[in-house]
Amino acid sequence: MAGNGEPTVIKKYANRRLYNTGTSTYVTLEDLAKMVKDGEDFIVNDAKSGEDLTHAVLTQIIFEQEGKTGQAMLPVSVLRQLISFYGDQMQMVLPSYLEHSMALFSKEQERIREQMTSMVGKTPIDIMASGQQMIEEQTRRNMEMFRNAMQMFSPFAASEAAGEATEEASSEESSPDDLKSMREQIAAMQRKLDSMDK
Numbered sequence: 001m002a003g004n005g006e007p008t009v010i011k012k013y014a015n016r017r018l019y020n021t022g023t024s025t026y027v028t029l030e031d032l033a034k035m036v037k038d039g040e041d042f043i044v045n046d047a048k049s050g051e052d053l054t055h056a057v058l059t060q061i062i063f064e065q066e067g068k069t070g071q072a073m074l075p076v077s078v079l080r081q082l083i084s085f086y087g088d089q090m091q092m093v094l095p096s097y098l099e100h101s102m103a104l105f106s107k108e109q110e111r112i113r114e115q116m117t118s119m120v121g122k123t124p125i126d127i128m129a130s131g132q133q134m135i136e137e138q139t140r141r142n143m144e145m146f147r148n149a150m151q152m153f154s155p156f157a158a159s160e161a162a163g164e165a166t167e168e169a170s171s172e173e174s175s176p177d178d179l180k181s182m183r184e185q186i187a188a189m190q191r192k193l194d195s196m197d198k
Contacts, residue, residue, distance in 0.1 A: 007041040012053055019047070033061050089186040 008022040010032065020027045020042075035042055036058075044057040066072050085091050105112075 007043045008035075010042050010044045010057075011047040012044055012057070013047045018044070018057075029057070029061050029064055032057065033065065036061070089183060093186070 008020060010027065011019040011021060013019065018027050018029070018032065019025075020031075022042075032042065032044075042054075044053045045051065046053055062074075066074060085094050
């Protein structure tokens, strides 16, 4: 590990080999996956250009983990949804939302593990009911977090988004007017962000 709280630098060479500068050894994607699980922070740089390749390498690790038998965590429906967001107005909001959702899930994982352990010996119906309750609770927390994130952009937009989210939760379909209003709010947020960059 790097000293002074700095992330360990991993150098990626043209031959695709990865070199851990902290331990002065060559490592594999499996080794990097273990570092992530152990909470060790690292960045991956191209050995020649110095370009940051961390995102690409982490994505490659996920790809390999998903390919392992019984290791898939991302259902096809989720992958399709992620792909559909590329180029969409919601693309700017989604990364922050996913990051906060995963942080919340990580924070709650011990409580979830305890609940799952308490299910041992219960009937499948009890397990399904308890699992459904956990999912509903997590969804409520995610929606609250999304409303808070929207409030950072605009308190007015947040209150409208909160109202729309509540309406959508209680009905199966959104009206075209609600969808249009939400698109206009997202476009307004994008304009605000663009003007802030200038």
